[in-house]
Amino acid sequence: MPTRTNLRSAISSGLIAGVVMIYLMAVGIAAVFSERQVIAGYLTLGRVMLIVPAFGVGYLVAGRSGSARSRAMLALVAGVAAGGLFSAAYLASVALSPGIRHVLIRIAGPLLDFIGFKDLGFDPAAGAVLNLGLTAVAALAAGLVRIAPAATRRAILGGAGAVLALTMIEPFLRPRLLSFGFSDFARFVYLKHGLTVSSAAATFASGGLLVAFWPRMRGKARATLAAADPGTRSVLRWAGLLLAIVFLYTLPWLSGSFLTQVLVLVGFYVLLGLGLNIVVGYAGLLDLGYVAFYAVGAYFTALMTSPTSALGWGLNFWVALPIVVVLSAMVGLFIGAPVLRLRGDYLAIVTLGFGEIARVLLGADALKPWLGGPTGILSVPPMIGGGTYTLPIIGEVTGPAATYFPLLGFCLLAAFVAHRLKYSRTGRAWNAMREDEDVAQATGINIVNYKLLAFAMGASVGCVGGAIYATHLQGVVPGGFILLVSITVLAVVVLGGMGSIPGVIVGAFALIGLPEMLREFAEYKLLVYGAVLVAVMLLRPEGLIPDASRRAELEEARGGGGPEGEPILEVISGDA
Amino acid sequence: MRRPSNLSLVDVILWALRVAIVVGVAVGSFATISQGKLSGDQWRDLLVFGVSQGSVYALIALGYTLVYGVLFMINFAHGDVFMFGGMSAFFVADYLSNIGFLNGNPYIAVPIILLTGAVSSMIVAVLLERIAYRPLRRAPRLVPLITAIGASLFISNSVRGLYGDGIKAYPRVDILQGTFDIFGIPVLKGHAIVIVAAVLLMAYLYWFVERTRTGRAMRAVSEDTDTAALMGIDVDRIISTTFAIGGLLAGAAGVLYAIVYNQVIWSMGFLPGIKAFTAAVLGGIGNIVGAMLGGVLLGILESVGPFLLLGGLGVPSPNQLHDVIAFSVLVLVLVFRPYGLFGRPESR
């Protein structure tokens, strides 16, 4: 029998989960996903969204100490609390319809029907009961998963994750399968934009097995690697490198036009993220106006390469680029110089101010003769040829793929530069400065110069991104350079892990790539960004792929080691 | 390379900036005034508008300054707290208007609306502190700031999701239409109400902080948190109270803002939030009177500035640039005088 305090906290946790469910309903997330099939005909993503809070609370609550029976009971109690609250809110919404729609605009008939299982013939009262039951069962199931032995638990979660992942990539995977001629396979896996029952089951099973055996396989792989002689090891390393290169090279061809466009967008944020990483991650200067450098690069490039711009020089991109980089670095110095003495919060706000000033000026009538006002500058020629060129093996490259290759090149260059800097005297100086500015200065580090250097480098990388952006869109408009870009880049760096290069890549894919795949999310993108930022700071401030020193610094602030302390993708990062 | 040891690139840039600002302001103002682009009445109207808008900024700025005083952090999400008050009060105002109560009993209805706004903002502010800031009290500085940014995004976009994208027009309050005649100056009734309400609220806050026990406790926590705790002050509760008060003021400001602009929208928190922060810094962060004065000053600068500085130079559509004025004030204050007009520099 669980203790009274545990019961009370289970109930309150359940109520909180209920609030989350109500929130998902009221804000419209449940509605937006109610059409997206997970398992065609049986389970929609909307339903999954509503169940996740219940599952989560059951999982968490069952983590307390006690007998298996009491833990399961706690999970059930939490589920009942959550379900009860949610069902009550549902009934209230039904009762207050349609008037409630004037205030909470998402709570419309179709959503309520969806929640109440009207398509199965239930009336609202029965629907409410069913919801309560479903929530309670989900929480209980989660509790049981938590109680289960670790291997089983991981397998189940892995299987579920695999199913979700497979269904989410449907918009990308299915067209590719079809275009490569695998239509039978495609029909086996997907039905009406969701998974078939059989493919769901198969995926669950294989996902589960994979996760279950992963530790063993990884251990064996590591052991083999360690036992191998240096010759074999270097051969393997080169083979891995070659494989990566081939993969990256053929990626646009593999992915098709839509996904290449997504990759290009991700690539921009990787590049920007690498630049901001130097400013925020290495030097510890929180810059909320990073978009200004992006804009400087884009606008200078447009001015210099477009024949119809105010300057009208019509330079070749590659000739203009070095000039633009130098100009950006100077802008970086001009912005950095006055703000050197400012501390964290103030520095952030000042840079935000700079970014906003830039945004307004870009679109202002006052500068229209040079910057083109709200319509911007047009006719920026593409980087290479007329936007179409040929490459060995893959042949003609056009459209987004034409941007992909140079962008990839610059990303690799930026990553290379960032890596070299990190493990050098400069990187050490930045680290020390970030740790304790006064002591670093007393140790002989010229703080002013190193801060300026960080700003200038960050500016240069950002500006290259902007330059490529201008050629990609073949023009620049002020609307593309809003505060949101700065915040998104910051989110990418923070989520991935400040100071971590692989982290930036993962962060960009997560925050930019995923919303593109889950089109329905577009409307809630910012909401998710905000929630992600808060969640990461509260739960894992060192990010997904932490930099070793950063992890230590932030674990200490949390009062000791994190939950598992292990970075998710430590194999790739090579850290620790 | 030998230079006089005190002069560096940074100093050169800063001096160049100072010169540019002084010259720009002088030339622009002179040109505008000598060309007589605006009449005396127009300047006066701009001034009044600036004061009323500045009063709104002042109320929001108080929230920033209070929180900074106790936690030494910038509550980036405070602007969205302000928005939430205005937004929630809208529904009450709309309802009261529909049943005829608003214009039937305005002297009861308007305070009700103000109260709704204030209380809803207070709830959000307290929840914000509890959920997002309290766990991070000992984290390195960057962490709460990033959390605040995330919270700001989350709150504003949640409101967008809950209540929709569009502008919500506040109902007309008949008694607030028209103008008062104050010493021969016509002042829009709406503006006048805003100014009076703001002054009353600020006076109340000042009294609260200076004279009440809780206010004293807040000042103690702001001076030295650990010692205050040792003296028996419940620091957590005081911090919650501080957020609550800041929220109340911001919520009231949200309603007042709606009265001046007649509309609310989910995104209305960002700009006033930044500007209010500017006002708080302008007055000296942590300084209550400074925040009030800074708010009014900024409002005036923002209203009068574009025309004064740029009109004479033949700059088209100077009013587009009023945000630039505000942001420039922010940047300039932080660069040249980060302790504000009423603060004192730390010595080296």
Added chain:
Amino acid sequence: MSMQASADPAQMSDSGGTPLLVARGVTKTFEGLVANRDIDFDIPRHSIVSIIGPNGAGKTTFFNQLSGVYHPTSGSIEFEGTSLSSMSPHLVAGLGVARTYQNIRLFQNMSVLANVMVGRHVRMHGQWYGAIARLAGIRREEDDATRHAFELLELVGIRRSSANDLARSLPYGDQRRLEVARALASDPKLLLLDEPTAGMNPGETRQMTDFIARLRRDLQLTILLIEHDMKVVMGVSERITVLDYGEKIAEGTPAEIRANPRVIEAYLGKQASA
């Protein structure tokens, strides 16, 4: 091992030559509070001198002016003829002044080795472009710095195997020694030690005292110490300066200071000397 430095102190320091550091009339005020008042202070080359005084006497304030963190409100400080009065701390470090801190201020989240190598920053030349290109000169410099860092770790007595551990994971005594290693990494001429034995037990204190003496002897350093532990001060200093309420009230050899009534009064109050 005896408490005294093993060689005759009078023969160690260049009492005949020009002092390494000359401070005259140094006064430092903070908004009305006078932290240091009109202090004259010389540090003879290759000597070990100490500053003592009750809490709040202004010792650390004086220290901070020697390392450039504070600038004197009036008066002058000259290091080998160069004025420090308005010099930025990093330039002071470049001249050859290194210090440790009363509350340990290591770069906690950097590795032990990195901490020492940062100490060497001011004697290295690698720039960002060199780092990116990994020029041969840079690589050599990094290797040399690494080797030097390991030597220093050995000198201060930190195990080689801890080199990649985070500084914060070291035991307290090792952290103090790491701070010294970091200070030594820049090949300083003057080493400022701010309460190096704070928080140490008698055994560790003895080790540190011997170590300080050894440093001066083996590395030809000049050392200025702030200390509260009288055994250390009396045992290793050639000259002691006493501050009280921001003013210098006495200066002399350990024996002279021990007997000085003003000093006793400052520490123990009027009754004790009466």
